[in-house]
Amino acid sequence: MSEEAEGVRLQKVLANAGVASRRVSEQLIVEGRVRVNGQVVTELGSRIDPENDLVDVDGTAVQLDAGKRYVMLNKPTGVISSMKDDRGRTDLRAFTTDWEERLFNVGRLDYDTSGLLVLTNDGELAQVLAHPSFGVTKVYIAKVEGTVTPQTIATLTRGIELEDGPIAADKARLLDTSGGSSLVELTLHSGRNRIVRRMMAAVGHPVVELVRRQFGPLHLGTLPVGRARELTKVERGALLTLSRRGSDAEASADPSGEAPPSREKPENS
Incomplete structure (x- = not known):
């Protein structure tokens, strides 16, 4: 029987995935640092199916x-978060020409919002991370009208009432006030439609500019506006780990493995 028919040795799989050399991978296995489908594997002769095993x-x-x-x-402003726009606006295809694969976006950003957007051909990951019930943490920097006070920051974290229910920022921080405007950093896990803009308007400070700086474990860093890059190995690992936790949570909540229904619209900050 071929190796493919009976599986591939775990240390070879790890080496092929770029985790470490074959010898170091063997050491990781022996030390009990490797799990397959959630179970620790310490036997060097273990074989797995790379197409199905986690x-x-x-x-x-x-x-x-x-x-x-x-x-x-x-994502720049003035770009629709879609791979095709029937109204002729600039869409995300303009930024995917470096990849042969058909990529699509995980969640979305409003037409007038810039910042971090994940593109992938991993449908399962996209479905989990974009689902409102999962609540990936996002960090935004908003330039808003007026001088924001510490009391307003406290209100944002304490919670406010919107037309579709109460909402509170996980964190809120005043970064700067000058020239009749303020910079506010908001950390949220809500996927509700245009939530940052609606929150700031509700406390009397309409958004002038909005940037998403962080999505889950991913940070925008110094990536220029309008540029795209592949995630690093560390970033991919962090994103996949987050996605798998979401999948496990869904499976625990619903034995059918289906995502729970939600009344929330897709994220559109």
Whole structure:
């Protein structure tokens, strides 16, 4: 029987995935730092199916499918968060020409909002991370009208009432006030439609400019506006780990494995 028919040795899979050399991978296995489908594996002769089994090392997911692409885009304003717009507006296809794979966006950003958007051909990951019930943490910087006070910051974290229910920022921080405007950093896990703009308007400070700086474990860093790049190995591992936790949570909540229904619209900050 061929190796493919009976599975591939775990240390070879780890080496092929770029985790470490074959010898170091063997050491990781022996030390009990490798799990397959959530179970620690310490036997060096263990074989797995790379197409179906899930592997993590020290709790961080390992990407085994080399055909999956994970891309970070710093979306400019004036771009629709779609791969095709029937109204002729600039869409995300303009930023995916470097990749042969058909990529699509995880969640969305408003037409007038810039910042971090994930593009991928991993449908399962996209479905989990974009679902409102999962609540990926996002960090935004908003330039708003007027001088924001510490009392307003406290109100944002304490919670306010909107037309579709109460909402509170996980964190809120005043970064600057000058020239009749303020910079506010908001951390949220809500996926509700245009939530940052609606929150700031509700406390009397309409948004002038809005940038998403962080999505889950991913940080925009110094990526220029309008540029896209593939995630690093560390970033891919962090994103896959987050996605798998979401999948596990869904499976625990619903034995059918289906995402729970939600009345929330897709995220459109």
